[in-house]
Amino acid sequence: MIHDPTQRIPWAKPAIDDAELNAVIDCMKSGWLSSGPRVAKFEQLMAQRAGRAFGIAVSNGTAALDLAIRVLNISAGDEVIVPAFSYIATASTVVMQGAIPIFCDIDRKNLCMDPASAAANISPRTKALICTDYGGNPCDFAGLMALADRHGLPLILDGAQSIGTLFRGKPALSYGLISTVSFHAAKTMTTVEGGMVFTDDEALARRMRIIRSQGEDPKRKYHHIELGHNFRMTELQAAIGLAQLGKLDSFLADRQKLAAQYRAGFAGMRIPSAIPDGLNSYFLFSVLIRNRDQIASRLMESGIETRICYPIPLYDQPILRKYKQRECQVAEETCASVLNLPMFFGISAEQQRRIIDELRNAMGELARSAA
Numbered sequence: 001m002i003h004d005p006t007q008r009i010p011w012a013k014p015a016i017d018d019a020e021l022n023a024v025i026d027c028m029k030s031g032w033l034s035s036g037p038r039v040a041k042f043e044q045l046m047a048q049r050a051g052r053a054f055g056i057a058v059s060n061g062t063a064a065l066d067l068a069i070r071v072l073n074i075s076a077g078d079e080v081i082v083p084a085f086s087y088i089a090t091a092s093t094v095v096m097q098g099a100i101p102i103f104c105d106i107d108r109k110n111l112c113m114d115p116a117s118a119a120a121n122i123s124p125r126t127k128a129l130i131c132t133d134y135g136g137n138p139c140d141f142a143g144l145m146a147l148a149d150r151h152g153l154p155l156i157l158d159g160a161q162s163i164g165t166l167f168r169g170k171p172a173l174s175y176g177l178i179s180t181v182s183f184h185a186a187k188t189m190t191t192v193e194g195g196m197v198f199t200d201d202e203a204l205a206r207r208m209r210i211i212r213s214q215g216e217d218p219k220r221k222y223h224h225i226e227l228g229h230n231f232r233m234t235e236l237q238a239a240i241g242l243a244q245l246g247k248l249d250s251f252l253a254d255r256q257k258l259a260a261q262y263r264a265g266f267a268g269m270r271i272p273s274a275i276p277d278g279l280n281s282y283f284l285f286s287v288l289i290r291n292r293d294q295i296a297s298r299l300m301e302s303g304i305e306t307r308i309c310y311p312i313p314l315y316d317q318p319i320l321r322k323y324k325q326r327e328c329q330v331a332e333e334t335c336a337s338v339l340n341l342p343m344f345f346g347i348s349a350e351q352q353r354r355i356i357d358e359l360r361n362a363m364g365e366l367a368r369s370a371a
């Protein structure tokens with residue numbers, strides 16, 4: 001089939017249709033726009049989906065992590081172990097509390113926190129571990145939970161990318177003392193901006209609700225018992241989230257199909273794999289390749305947008321450099337070679353064929369020109 005090579009394929013695209021449009025209109029007409037019954041329903045349904053007793057909806061995934069760390073009383077001088085390969089918020093929320101991020105390496109197979117590297121970084125000052133399901137690929141929760149239990153430490157899952165991710169048949173979001181998600185517009189399901197915190201601990205959930213809303217005493221209006229934020233989710237966001245939730249299974253099934261086609265098209269190439277008993281939900285589809293930057297530029301020239309999540313280890317970010325203790329070898333190699341290909345609901349077979357062919361061609365040409 002002849003295609004227009006200038007037709008751009010984005011790396012991500014929200015799946016919005018009449019369901020979201022009508023939900024927003026209904027919400028607008030209801031007159032209740034700030035946090036209300038839709039938020040409460042969204043929390044309840046999301047908590048069920050995450051296999052958790054409580055869900056606390058917030059304004060974004062960074063706010064969700066902030067609440068998780070704050071409610072564990074992590075403060076100045078405390079150490080928190082984080083993977084060197086993740087989004088900035090995994091570590092910046094630690095620093096925001098005055099605590100020290102200690103960077104550990106990732107596992108070459110799933111690109112998530114390596115339990116052995118995390119163990120090697122535990123000190124008497126360690127107060128928590130924060131892991132991430134990179135691109136929707138589950139962490140080794142068995143290894144991480146055993147490590148956390150052995151040292152009596154809380155495990156937080158920064159599950160910004162974990163919607164639909166499973167480990168041993170259970171949602172990844174059900175692991176750890178606290179887990180969080182992001183509903184940013186690029187994510188598998190969205191509320192445009194938004195996030196949620198999950199836990200089974202009632203006292204923690206209660207405190208997170210208080211901090212989310214200016215630290216206000218739930219029984220006494222304008223009486224503030226905690227230093228808080230305004231991290232509340234709006235009814236409009238929850239209305240979109242509820243509409244998206246109704247379609248989540250089809251979003252997830254589509255990603256499995258797309259990932260299988262990519263895997264077949266890229267046979268022989270290095271692609272992260274899921275750990276035994278783990279199900280990757282494929283928020284990202286990643287390949288690990290040489291000449292990554294040149295290949296990304298060539299794909300861009302042919303109208304295929306890609307992402308590099310993430311181009312540098314967290315400890316090389318200007319704001320985090322002072323916390324760098326040592327280099328993490330696997331994180332370094334991954335930052336130099338990872339490329340995330342277009343992944344969104346409704347990529348056509350023709351578009352996916354084009355992505356596979358263009359990537360393979362670019363790799364072949366660069367290899368030949370180097371020979």
Ligand SMILES: Cc1ncc(COP(=O)(O)O)c(C=O)c1O
Nearest residue numbers: 060061062087089090160182184
């Ligand atoms: C791993 C990870 N943590 C945290 C966040 C922050 O979420 P948000 O952008 O909703 O604040 C993201 C968002 O991309 C993420 O990917």
